[in-house]
Amino acid sequence: MSDSAPEPRPATAEAVPLGTGTRRWLFRPPRRHGEVDTERSVSFLELFYDLVYVVLVGQAAHTLAEDFSWRGxxxxxxxxxxxxxxWLNGxxxxxxxxxxxxxxRSLIFVQMLLLALMAVYVGHADGDDGRTLAALYALLLALLSYQWYSVYRLDPPELRATPRRYLIVMVAxxxxxxxxxxxxxxxxxxxxAVFVVAWSGVECAVLISWRRTPxxxxxxxxxxxxxxxFLIIVLGEVVIGVVDGxxxxxxxxxVTTTGLLGLAIGFGFWWNYADLVSxxxxxxxxxxxxxxxxxHLPLTMAVAAAGAGMVxxxxxxxxxxxxxxxSWLMGGSVAAMLLTLVVLLPALADYDRHPSAYKSxxxxxxxxxxxxxLAGWSRPAPWLLALTLLLLLSVTWAFAFVRWLREGSLINERPAG
Structure with a gap:
């Protein structure tokens, strides 16, 4: 017989009555503010949820591909x-x-049902279908507001100020x-348009106020x-645009060469974002x-617009x-994507670790x-426009790659800490 102590038995879950377990599973309240799960990973449910937005963005991009006018x-x-x-709220x-x-799960699936119905009307949002789209969107916001309110009810009084402001903006x-x-x-x-600009601006201010002293x-x-x-979702529109065209x-x-150059622009989008921000x-x-x-709103919008332009x-x-x-759509989309990267970089936690590299x-x-x-303004042949934009995206990534090598690291390495 061994003198060592016996190994402990693995803990077993305590059995609960069926009714009690079902109620816990179906009616358990959400996590309160401050109960952030830092150990979790992205779930299959979240990936499924994002798939609905693939359809929504695709419908919007398809409509733009048919009308490149200023109104479109x-x-x-x-x-x-x-x-x-x-998407941000969910x-x-x-x-x-x-x-x-x-x-x-139940609340997310209800959201997905509303989003799927919205996708039916997104393609003609500037016509009579816009009425139904607005009604469905108001219902979706109401559901999201209910979810945020369910957290607000559980929060201690000292944490309720910011959720209250958020809810007021949602109701408005x-x-x-x-x-x-x-x-x-x-x-x-x-x-x-007023809603999009006002909601983003006010909620941005609410977030700044809330996180001033985290x-x-x-x-x-x-x-x-x-x-x-989500960027991957909109990058899919680049591939779809080229294939449709x-x-x-x-x-x-x-024609094929122009399409492949357009597809490579999508690669350039991905490479710059993946190594500089992701x-x-x-x-x-x-x-x-x-x-x-x-x-990320103008960034992803620019990439989706470029995808529509591929057609x-x-x-x-x-x-x-x-x-x-x-020509303006393609040049403007690439310019907008690059400029949003300029805005994003100082917001990164490791910006101060390599300030000279980031600034250059x-x-x-x-x-x-x-x-x-300038390329969009000059209106070269489509193949030359695509090649020019691709070279610009390649140069920006190559420059960043060289600067990071001089810093003693690679730009696609996960930052320490």
Whole structure:
């Protein structure tokens, strides 16, 4: 017989009555503010939730691909803003307060049902379908507000001030969107634009005020990953745009080459974001965190718009000059993406560790953005426009790569700490 102590038996879960266990699983309250799960990973449910946004963004991008006019671009920007705000609310709620239980799952699936119905009407949001879209969006905001309110009820009094402000803005948004239902298409789009700008601005201010002196951490790796995954969603529109363009016209060497160059622009988007921003944690302070979160709105919008432009780029591949609206869309999208990276970089937690490297990269990004706008203004042939934009994205990444090597590290390494 061995003299060593016997190994302890593994702990077993305590059995609970079926009724009690079911009630716990279905009606367990959400996590309160401060109960952040820093050890969790992105769940299958969150990935499933994001899949619905693939359809929503795809519908909006498809409509833009058919109309590159200023009105078409403005409609796309407003509708994309609505989509992104809905995604942000659903994502942050799950990150800060969600659980792996039936209550959370049920509410997310109800959201997904509403989002799927919204996707039916997104394609003609600037017409009569906009009324139904507005009504569904108001219902979605009401559901999200209920979820945030369920947390507010559980919070101790000293933590209720910020959630109360957030809820007030959400309710005001519901009223504004509901008021747009009976309006004409133009008036409705204007009211939606007011909602997107006002909601983003006010909530940004609320976040800055709340996080001025953080009492607990809210930034986690899963949250950073979710924002990166949303960029992957909009990057999918680049691939779809190229494939749709090549599928609809007669394919020649020039047409195929233009399509592949357009697809490579998507690679350039990914490479710059993946190595400069992705997996790098933002600062916990309110100003930096607000900048990091809300800069993703124009960034992802620009990438999705470029994806829509791929269809036109391929369709006009044999033209001597790119149509003006399409050329401005492509050049402007690349410029917007690069400039939002300039804004995002100082919000990163490791910005102060390599200040000279980051600042030099920011300078190159600004110069590249200006050149992208000049390329859009000059309207070269589609293949040359695509090649120029691709080279700009390649140069920005290559410059960052060299600067990080001089710092003794690689830009795609996970920052320490």
């Amino acid at each position: 671009v403005a409609t796309f920007a407003v509708v994309f803003g609505l989509i992104w705000i809905a 994502t942050l709620f799950y990150e800060l307060h969600g659980r792996e239980d039936g209550h959370t 948004g519901i009223v504004l969107i509901a008021a747009s239902v009976p309006l004409s298409a133009d008036a409705r789009l204007v009211l939606w 009492s607990y951490n809210v930034v986690t790796e899963p949250m950073v990953e979710r924002f990166g995954l 090549l599928s609809d016209i007669e394919r020649s060497t020039l 997996r790098r944690m933002p600062r916990e302070s309110g100003h930096s965190l607000a900048t990091w979160i809300f800069a 036109g780029l391929v369709e006009h591949a044999t033209d001597h000059r790119t149509p003006a609206s399409l 990269v920011q300078t190159v990004l600004v110069v590249a953005a200006v050149v992208a706008l």
